[in-house]
Amino acid sequence: MKKRYANITEGHMHFLIDIPESDDQLPSLKSGHGKLLWISSVDHKQLGIMYLWLALFFFIVGGLEAMLIRAQLSWPGNTVLSPEMYNQIFTMHGTTMIFLVLMPAWVGLATYFVPLMVGANDMAFPRLNALSFWMTCLGGILLYFSFAAGGAPAAGWFNYAPLSETNYSATQGVDYYLIGLILTGVGSIGAALNFITTVITMRAPGMKLNMLPLFVWMVFVNAFLMLAAFPLLNAGLFMMLIDRQMDAHFFLPSSGGSAILWQHFFWGFGHPEVYILALPAFGIISEVIPVFSRRPIFGYKFVAASSVAIALLSYSVWAHHMFAVGLSNAMNSFFAISSMLIGIPTGLKIINWVGTLRKGSIRFTIPLFFAIAFLNDFTLGGLSGISLAITPIDWQVTDTYYLVAHLHFVFLGGSLFGIFAGIYYWFPKMSGKMLSKKLGKWHFWLFIIGFNLTFLLQHILGIFGMPRRVYTYPDLPYWASLNLLASIGAVFMFAGMAVFFWNIYSTLRKERTVSDDPWNAWTLEWATSSPPPLKNFEVLPPIHSRRPLWDVKNPENPDKRLN
């Protein structure tokens, strides 16, 4: 392999670590020294792929935890898991899926594609990029080490005080939770800084901010959300660590602390986090729907601006997680209204995506399948979200299975379906190989049927009064049958994921066959080879609009010039 080192060159930075810059293909895991090159890599494509492998690995772990939960709840009085083990498993399931699956999955896609889509050869800070990844990875490993250190955390993924304090959680599980999340939080802050700097400083000549592909725009907006949200979480995590390790009492009411203070810290992070996981999915959907409708997105400016509105509003809605805490009527009213307001820009986005289908020429590919499922299920999740913003309704259904259903509609129906769409859409670019459409359909239908079976029914279970986070439940009318059906749905999802993994595995074993631009798309990542060489671009097409490749392919009918 040919290597050129960015050594001391006049007017350039002196890199302490040799960064390979080559026109060759990325080193392969199969070639001799490939493995070491991957581990030491600062290349955004390799780091993006490592983020995705990390997410995939923890998706298997978190998914198996979900299967254990559903096995235990299949019928009343089941004894697959002891109460202690059940509480550890549901805590780890939530923490894993949020911090170690959805986060690294979209961060991985963004790390890979933001530089490509803005016509850059790498992120602004390649070594910070590597540090962010390894911090996230280390955080995940430490979190799971808790199983070997006497027991995983068992106080729920939002770890409410004082249950999470040493008096009530005596094992070291919560300490590993705190340290693990502090590390992934540092990784996320690093990634956010990197995205912002990359978008501001590394754009190709001519690409103005209002010409960014919507995925890049949403990652950009999202990075500002992360910069404000994760320090808040880390502050809270450190305070609790001090409580537990140094006998402080920030969150211990018995010695003058406040149990509710933790909730303000956690949800002050936690609600922006919901949008941190949703906005990148919105971005993917905003790329996929236009490409497969063969027309530009309906209302680019509205999609872009409503993302900013969502980001700003998302800071002022956290206490809707705390309606049952007993805040004053004035507080509850403020947070009810601010939470409902967020429905307006979100609803506007859905209108724009549906509007993009209109008068298009729709190609039914797997990415589009998932985008359509996203539109339906995320709309449902958004609507049930508004019902939870209506404080009196929340007082009845919060902390029941209705809430479990709602959050899975947002995180799966929203974030995960967006990520699936992104993976099917960009897989040919990342690997040079096309995922099988036939297996993709199996994955899609098994997963969609299972998902809606499990989680639509859980709305009803919640309305019937079943609380969340219980390892067993009394045999009240319909509870047993609804739970059994929900568990059957989980088996469908499990089968769907097995097909998905098989699809990835079997496709990666094949030869590279895909052209550079298999979807006939319009953004810059399709202007380089599949997969791109270490140096992404030697030359770039002229950039005068939001769809530079459209202009190249249709010189007789180019988009309106924006620069």
Place this chain on the structure above:
Amino acid sequence: MLPQFLDTTNVELIHNLSVYFIVAASTVFALVAGFIIYYLFKYRESKNPGTPEQLEGSQKVEISLTIVATLLTALFAYLTLTTIQKVHDIPENPKPFMTITGHQWWWEVHYNESGAITANQIHIPTGKKILLALKSADVIHSFWVQKLGPKLDMIPGNTNHLWIYAEKPGEYLGTCSEFCGTQHANMRIRVTAQSPEDFKNWQDHQLNPVVSTGDSLFLKGKHLFEQKTCTSCHAINGTSNTQNIGPNLTHFASRKRFLADMKENNEENVRAWLENPQHVKHGARMPNFIFSDNELDALVAYIDGLK
């Protein structure tokens, strides 16, 4: 503000609001899903091949739909605010009828006017709005009996107030609704609503001191109860035992169920519990005393004699 309808209970108010919401949300969802299906069908490649016109969108559509969404939001914001005011209408100096304290994993119940104390067995009179004071002795719990009122958390260090109301006599089931540790699942609530007369009789009975049956096994059990340090945690009114760490056991035999509605109160279940509490409700704070069979006979006779 809407006029206060005295005959509309809090549960009904919330129910009505939910119905309005479900109607609005179903309409919105039907429209979104309908348009998606219609467009997918009408503009699929085989029907509409080639490169379509490169349309950019319509400001008119965006702005008018934003206005519709804003109006709908405003309507529900208004309904939400007025309902909050009505449902959570707590007086300046609240005089709660009962104080309920959440413990890991049982409920301590005080009747503030009469001074009656019980555990897990919650009785209320029908036809009367009842103000509860909610507290916690350890971690956060949440009191929720769906058919009597909304849920409200029990926060250590705070006192929350909640109205509940039962129209008809009967048993109302509820549950702790904030995850509170190992046995959160078995921290269920059963509220017995009685006519005011029946309630008064029940309450008067709870206020009576415990009467000895005079049975020798009962007396032996009483002796054991004191000797084996049960009294370090459990109070029995009318005796010298007043520690309130575990459930108050006065008139235990008058309770239909125990362990926070987990088990039916009968000799067999009480015996199993005393024999090995961790086997019955794993994680519970009750120590395993390892009683002999004879001791179990006496303790069960004593506890089930506390009528």
